[in-house]
Amino acid sequence: xKINELKEKITALIDNEILSTEEKDDLELQINNNDSLYTExxxxxxxxxxxxxxYADKKAPANLRENIAKQTFNLYNAxxxxxxxxxxxxxxxxxxxxxxxxxxxxxxxxMIALFLSSPLFSEKSPNDIIIEQAGMNNMYVQAVNNxxxxxxxxxSLECVSSNPEEVKKYFNENGVAYETKVPTxxxxxxxGGVISDESGKKFAHxxxxxxxxxxxYLYQVDLDYLSNNGEQPLNLSKDLLNYIHDGKCLKMLxxxxxxxxxxxxxxxxxxxxxxxPELIEDNFLASF
Amino acid sequence: MLNREKxxxxxxxxxxxxxxxEQEAMPHMDAxxxxxxxxxxxxxxxxxxxxxxxxxxxxxFDKFEKxxxxxxxxxxxxxxxxxxxxxxxxxxxxxxxxxxIQNFYETIKSSDVKTQHVQEDVFSQLLDDDISKAITxxxxxxxxxxxxxxxxxxTYEEIADFVDCPVGTVRSRLHRARKMLxxxxxxxxxxxxxxxxxxxxxxxxxxx
Numbered sequence: 001x002k003i004n005e006l007k008e009k010i011t012a013l014i015d016n017e018i019l020s021t022e023e024k025d026d027l028e029l030q031i032n033n034n035d036s037l038y039t040e041x042x043x044x045x046x047x048x049x050x051x052x053x054x055y056a057d058k059k060a061p062a063n064l065r066e067n068i069a070k071q072t073f074n075l076y077n078a079x080x081x082x083x084x085x086x087x088x089x090x091x092x093x094x095x096x097x098x099x100x101x102x103x104x105x106x107x108x109x110x111m112i113a114l115f116l117s118s119p120l121f122s123e124k125s126p127n128d129i130i131i132e133q134a135g136m137n138n139m140y141v142q143a144v145n146n147x148x149x150x151x152x153x154x155x156s157l158e159c160v161s162s163n164p165e166e167v168k169k170y171f172n173e174n175g176v177a178y179e180t181k182v183p184t185x186x187x188x189x190x191x192g193g194v195i196s197d198e199s200g201k202k203f204a205h206x207x208x209x210x211x212x213x214x215x216x217y218l219y220q221v222d223l224d225y226l227s228n229n230g231e232q233p234l235n236l237s238k239d240l241l242n243y244i245h246d247g248k249c250l251k252m253l254x255x256x257x258x259x260x261x262x263x264x265x266x267x268x269x270x271x272x273x274x275x276x277p278e279l280i281e282d283n284f285l286a287s288f
Numbered sequence: 289m290l291n292r293e294k295x296x297x298x299x300x301x302x303x304x305x306x307x308x309x310e311q312e313a314m315p316h317m318d319a320x321x322x323x324x325x326x327x328x329x330x331x332x333x334x335x336x337x338x339x340x341x342x343x344x345x346x347x348x349f350d351k352f353e354k355x356x357x358x359x360x361x362x363x364x365x366x367x368x369x370x371x372x373x374x375x376x377x378x379x380x381x382x383x384x385x386x387x388x389i390q391n392f393y394e395t396i397k398s399s400d401v402k403t404q405h406v407q408e409d410v411f412s413q414l415l416d417d418d419i420s421k422a423i424t425x426x427x428x429x430x431x432x433x434x435x436x437x438x439x440x441x442x443t444y445e446e447i448a449d450f451v452d453c454p455v456g457t458v459r460s461r462l463h464r465a466r467k468m469l470x471x472x473x474x475x476x477x478x479x480x481x482x483x484x485x486x487x488x489x490x491x492x493x494x495x496x
Contacts, residue, residue: 011463015437017444047466050411050473051438055419060321064335068317068342075346076306083298131344134372141372148333255336 006030007040014044067255071127078125124239130252130259132237137198139221139234139270140261146196147217147257147272150207157192157207167193167206175202178222178267182206183287187279188216198233201225214275216284223266236261236268244268249285253277264288309349312358313342319359319440320366326435327370329424341366360446363436367450411473413482422472430465437462 006027012018013027031037133140149155159170164182167190171180174195184190188208196203203225208216221234228238240261243250249262260271260280269288273280320341324334344365345352352361423431432451436442437458444462448455 008459008463011466012444012459015444015462017459043470044463044466046411047470047473048438050419051423051434054412054414054416055423055439058318058322060317060338061331061335064321064338065317067335068339069314071339071343072306072309072346075343076302079302080299083302084295127343128347131340131347134369136372144336151332152330255339256332 003036006037010037010040011044014041014048075125075127078127082125124243126243126250126252129237129239129243129250132239135235137230137233137235139219139226139236139268140240140259142196142234143217143219143261143270143272144257144259146205146219147215150215150217151274155194158194160192162190162192164190171195171204176204177202178204178224180204180220181265181267181269181288185283185287187283188214188275198225201233203234210275214273216271216273216275216280219270219272221268223263223268226268241268251277260285262288305349308354309346312352313345313349313362316359316362317342320362323363323435323440324366324370326423326431327428337366337369340369344369357446359440360442360450363440363442363450411477413480414473414476418476419473422469422476425472426465426468430461430468433458433461434465434469438466 009018009027010031013024018024018027031041130140135141146155159167161167161170164184167182168180170193171182175197176195182190182193185208188210191207191209193204193206196205203219203221205217205219208218210216225232226234226236226241228235228241240250244261244263247263249260252259257272257274258277258280260269260273262269262285271280271284275284317338321334321338324337324341325331328334328337341362345362348365352358423434426434429451433447436447436450437444442450444455444458447458447462451458
């Protein structure tokens with residue numbers, strides 16, 4: 001056996017991953033009789049011991065524990081509620097027909113078909129919908145990541161202006177091929193805009209700032225550039241697209257940042273912010 | 289069965305799921321948080337990643353095979369979330385030139401390596417920050433296996449499942465990771481003068 005193979009076996013020996021006693025004894029003998037193998041043993045063993053003794057896990061922060069406990073409890077309650085709803089839905093007058101053999105099979109088929117096509121079956125909670133959002137081309141994921149980059153100072157504005165017309169002009173002149181909405185607000189000042197590129201298509205992002213460090217990051221995309229199956233440069237899950245298409249705003253308020261996603265005038269907007277969500281709903285969202 | 293009875297049964301099943309989740313998944317939060325922190329390098333990202341992992345895990349807890357390793361299952365969920373959402377600046381893990389690594393650690397001479405207890409005495413003088421920095425500087429492939437094995441105590445098979453490669457590759461990466469880490473720590477110790485103490489130590493090797 002080559003020396004390098006033997007050295008890798010020493011790693012396995014230290015980790016108790018060699019099951020055969022014969023093989024273990026043989027390797028230990030070779031370690032004791034060969035300086036290079038002994039050196040290898042010392043290196044591997046001392047590093048492992050060091051990590052085990054000096055690099056133990058730290059406690060997860062208390063607020064993280066609380067958030068997770070709260071969120072899983074909320075999910076549990078939502079599932080309980082949804083189970084009750086489904087049960088009461090199936091408790092209908094047709095129940096007695098199941099007892100008659102001539103109706104039983106067609107009715108079972110009909111009930112299954114009705115159940116599968118009912119809105120109750122397909123309706124998901126906002127938390128469920130958020131969980132479905134994944135991948136680098138997902139608009140929601142991008143919005144959250146961009147907000148975090150802004151907060152860390154890793155993403156800067158290309159057009160710095162508090163004038164909405166200037167920001168809109170910047171979007172138009174730099175390849176954003178859809179009409180953008182750049183409103184102004186009493187509580188927050190427009191800070192400017194930045195453009196992203198996905199497969200050659202340009203997308204508009206704007207940022208507002210409050211007087212006490214509040215940041216409101218808005219990502220707006222024309223519906224024509226969004227799909228749920230990768231056919232367009234950006235995607236959102238089908239459930240999310242359906243949810244906002246019904247006129248609802250998807251909100252996620254449990255995290256350290258708050259997210260809002262909604263559809264308006266053939267565009268999808270994603271707002272990520274550290275601002276008070278009530279203020280956002282009463283002032284920001286009301287402008288759309 | 290009456291609907292009311294069925295509803296009670298559903299609720300009991302959900303309550304059981306909630307209780308089992310609390311018992312099986314919650315104790316791994318520290319490990320998941322630390323792993324997330326070491327992978328993202330940012331406490332806020334680590335918080336979000338762990339929260340997302342727990343929400344997904346609760347949602348799909350029915351899919352968890354009872355009696356198997358819940359910690360490994362949770363780590364897999366965390367890894368998938370990390371790949372999807374958090375490895376944003378570089379979509380792929382750092383590409384590693386394995387030959388470079390070979391050359392790097394082969395520079396450690398046998399004569400530099402003392403007996404195990406002397407070696408551990410030298411390392412014990414290192415600050416936690418030095419150790420932490422040395423781990424963070426390892427390429428992602430190597431950092432992952434060494435954390436999972438030496439800190440989290442996963443078996444090679446569990447790590448192989450996690451990183452999606454054969455057990456032999458895990459062993460090889462772990463072997464190299466420890467040597468790279470040793471070389472870094474050796475440099476730290478040298479820079480800080482801890483190796484001077486070795487001059488007076490007994491050079492005889494207390495062989496195994």
